[in-house]
Amino acid sequence: MSLLRIEDASKQFIVTKGKARRTIHALNHVSLAIDAGETLGIVGESGSGKTTLGKGMITFQSFDQGKIFY
Known part of the structure; x- marks a missing residue:
């Protein structure tokens, strides 16, 4: 079982x-x-979405699509 799972x-x-x-x-996706x-x-180059993904993980910022399971 995953502690954190993000789908799409x-x-x-x-x-x-x-x-x-x-x-x-x-x-x-x-x-x-x-x-x-x-x-x-x-890891990734500047502007590749690392911060957006991190903010979505801690629900500071919502995704337009997809699901997060804790």
């Missing part, structure tokens, strides 16, 4: 600059599970 998490942000609007896909005794390292 996605998060988008709408960025407006002047009249231009664009969608940033911060997370796109991310799934992971952490079992008792395991350690997970999340």
